[in-house]
Amino acid sequence: MSRILAPALLVILLLAVWEAACRLLEVPVYFLPPPSAIAAALVNRAPILAASALQTFRMALEALAVATVLGGGTALAVSLNRSAEHAVRPLAVALQVTPVVAIAPLVLIWAGLDHADRAVIALAAAVAFFPLFSGVLTGLKSADPDLERLFDLYGATRLQRLLRLRIPAALPFALEGLRVASGLAVIGAVVAEFVSGSGATQGLAWRLLESGNRLRTADMLAALVCLMVMGLALSGLVGLIERRVRAHLS
Amino acid sequence: MAEVIAALTGAVVRYPDRAAIGPLNLTVAPGEIVAVVGASGAGKSTTLRLLAGLERPSEGHAVTTAPGRTAFVFQSPTLMPWADAQSNVALPLELAGTPKDEARDRAAVALASVGLGERLNARPRQLSGGMAMRASLARALVTQPDLLLLDEPFAALDSVTRRHLIEDLHKLWAGRTPRPAIVFVTHDIEEAVYLAERTVVLDAVSGQVAMARPAPGVIPRPAGWRAEPAYREKVEDLAAALAHAMPDRVA
Secondary structure, three states: OHHHHHHHHHHHHHHHHHHHHHHHOOOOOOOOOOHHHHHHHHHHOHHHHHHHHHHHHHHHHHHHHHHHHHHHHHHHHHHOOHHHHHHHHHHHHHHHHOOHHHHHHHHHHHHOHHHHHHHHHHHHHHHHHHHHHHHHHHHHOOOOHHHHHHHHHOOOOHHHHHHHHHHHHHHHHHHHHHHHHHHHHHHHHHHHHHHHOOOOOOOHHHHHHHHHHOOOHHHHHHHHHHHHHHHHHHHHHHHHHHHHHHHHHO | OOOOOEEEEEEEEOOOOOOOEEEEEEEEOOOOEEEEEEOOOOOHHHHHHHHHOOOOOOEEEEEEOOOOOEEEEOOOOOOOOOOOHHHHHHHHHHHOOOOHHHHHHHHHHHHHHOOOOOOOOOOHHHOOHHHHHHHHHHHHHOOOOOEEEEEOOOOOOOHHHHHHHHHHHHHHHHOOOOOOEEEEEOOOHHHHHHHOOEEEEEOOOOOOEEEEEEOOOOOOOOOOHHHOHHHHHHHHHHHHHHHHOOHHHHO
C-alpha cells in the first residue's frame, strides 16, 4: 500500500508547496503558473490535448513497430553470418550516435513537408532501432553453448535451431530492448515534431511550441503533463507485454 | 579385433591459448561402461566431444560406428527453460523428424523410466537439481542411443541423489537390449569404480591416456558393495594411478 500511498502523498505535498509559493510570492503566471492554473488548462483544453496526445502516441507506436521489424529483422539476418554482423554493426552504432535533431531537417525534406508525420515516425524509428537491433542480436547469441552442442549432435537444421533455440533464447533480450526503445521512440517523436515545427504535425510537441510562442505557460505545462502520462502509458503497455512473455518463457 | 562402437586413434586437439590434448587412444566396445578420470584440463570433456563428433581432432582420428545413435548428457541439465519437461525430452526426436504426437508419447515413457512420469508438464525451474538431471538423462535415452556420453553429470548433486542416479543409470543400462555403451567422465574416483566396468585415467601432463583399469564385480552393484574389500582396494589403486597422472608430480 505504501508503494502507492507514499509517492502520491509526496506529489500532493509538492503541488501544495508549489501552489502556496505561487500565491504568496505573487509569481507571474507567464513565468510559473500554479498547479490550479495547469489543472484548469488541462480541463479547458482536454479535447485538443487528447487529440494531440493520441497523434503523438500513434506516431511513437508506429515508430516502435517499424523499429521492431527493422531492428529485429536486421539482427536476425545478421546473426546467420558473422561477416554480415561485422559489416552492419558499425553502421548501426553510427546511426545510434548521430543526434536525431541533426538528421531531422534532412529526413523532413525526404519525407516531404506535406508528410511531416512520416518524417516524425522515421526519426523516432531511427532512434528506437539500436536497442532493438542490439538486444535481439545479443539474445540470438545468448543460447546456452551446451544446448547449441545438443542441436549439433542431433543434426538440427538452421531453421530448427533458429525457431526452437535461438529465438526463444533471444526473447528476454528483445523485450529489454523494446522497453528501452519505447522510451526513445517518444523522445524521438517529440524532437522530430519540434524540428518539423509550424503545425506540420498536430502532436503534443506542437502544442508545447504553440503555447510557448504565445507565452501561455499553463497550456505548455498541461501539454507536458499529457506527454508524461503518455510516456507512462506506453511504458506500462510494454511492461505488460514483457511480463506476459516472461511468464510464458520461464 | 574386438567390436568397437567408438574409437580415438592418436587424436590430438590443439588450442590457440593452451596446451594441446592427446594423442588420445581409446576404444569403446558396444555395451560397455567406461569411466574417464583425470585432473582438470587433462582433456576429459574433449575426449567426450571427440567421441560425439562435436569436435574434430587436429591430428589423428575419431570414429564412431554410431553416428546419429549417440546421446550426450552435460554437466548441467541444459534444459530449455521455456519448455516443459516433456517438450525438452521430445526435442531430439522432433529434430529428427519424428511426428510430434509420437515424440511426445515416447518422451512421456522416457520420463517415466527416470521416475518423472508425474512431472511431464513441469518447467525446468520447477524441478530440483536431481529431477532436472533425470530429465536430461531421459532426453538422452529417448532416442535409444547405442552410445551414451556423460560429462560429469552428477557433480553438482548431493551425494545421496548422486547414488540414486547411479543406481538408476545401472538399471536403465541393464534393462535395455542391446545395452548401450556408456562413457562417463568424472573427477570422483569412487564414483568411477562403482559406476564403470573399466576406468581410463587421463594424464594431465602429457594429455594422454595414462592407464586403463578394469573394475571388479557385476553391474548393477549388489547392495552394500561399497563396503566390499575388492571395491575399496580398487579405489585405492585408482587413487594412486590418478595421483601419478596429476600435474603437480612434476613440481
